[in-house]
Amino acid sequence: MNPEEFARGSWQDSGSAAALPPLEDLRARADRFRRRIVRRNWIEYAAGIVVVVLFAAVALFVPLPALRIGAALVIGGTCVVLWQLRRRGSPLSPMEHGGQLSVLDYQRRELVRQRDALDSIFTWYLLPLVPGMLVILASPLLSLPLAQWEWPPVDAQMAMAFPVFVFVLIYLLNKRAARQLQQQIDEIDALRAA
Template sequence: MSEQELHRLWRDQPAAAESFDPQELRRKADDWHRVVSKRNRREYVAGAIAALAFLWFAVSAHDAWTRIGCITAIAGLVIALYQLHRRAAAAEPDPAEFGTPVALHYRAELCRQRDALRSVWLWYIAPLLPGPAIMLLGPYMSGRSAGGGLNDLIGFLIFAVIMALILWLNSYAASRIQRRIDQLDRSLMENSK
């Protein structure tokens, strides 16, 4: 057996199920709630800073396409942040829950976050695309090139790389959450025997 085959077997082996301790599960659920809440706060702050930057660019812009693109980008940010709140806000665990209900709440929250991350292209990336597209293509559509082909191409490539990175990071995070769900499911199955 080759070293690569051994590595693949080791990597693909099922993880051992954790023991099912309701208090430990409660701690994990609470920790998860804090992690998600902190992530969302960072997103809200970053979105507010980006919206202020676009507002400043809109006010100081010399052409209508840049103004329209900036206002559209602000609208896209508002939509993305609203969807973040709607789809991925951390749900408070019920203090009265203990044991299996905590496990079910924790699992439901993991699934909700995984699903939100898997669909981030639709509710987070898509609303952000029209603003930069208008700023980039608008001058060409009106027969005026804003900053020259190379500058526009570099700006577009930077934006595309950032969007691709966001998609990849969210896909990676969703796969990690799926592993947590699988591990929790194994633990629940072991403890139900």
């Protein structure tokens, strides 16, 4: 074997791709991610129950009809959000058996599923709440005759802008989280290609 063949063989044997991590590390990482999803979902479910209870009180006890309708719409929207969270955001059941590649496939599938849920957050999480919030924000005007409508004062405009700010913040944070999950998907794809 001449020096050129030896160098070529050594270079090919060394491989430029990263080696697969140990199976225990892959499983631990998948389990941590799954627990994080479960914890996030339980927090969302608890928050949804609080929203339903609070807006049910508004719908039952506030005398303004528009505010009562808006509260009922928020309750309906919250129920849609919780159903969609269960449908889109619940973790897949963990794999019982399998080697490194099957754990990688499971983790990739879970990451793709969660990325897609976060990436489409506007349509299934924010949009169902918009009609109720719009009616609630407009309820002071809707309770007045049309001739008495006037532009709200600055403090009322700021109060109206706050839910919009929160919705935009939720949207942006979830888009950022979706991009982070995509990076993890890319890492798994690189490992699988190795």
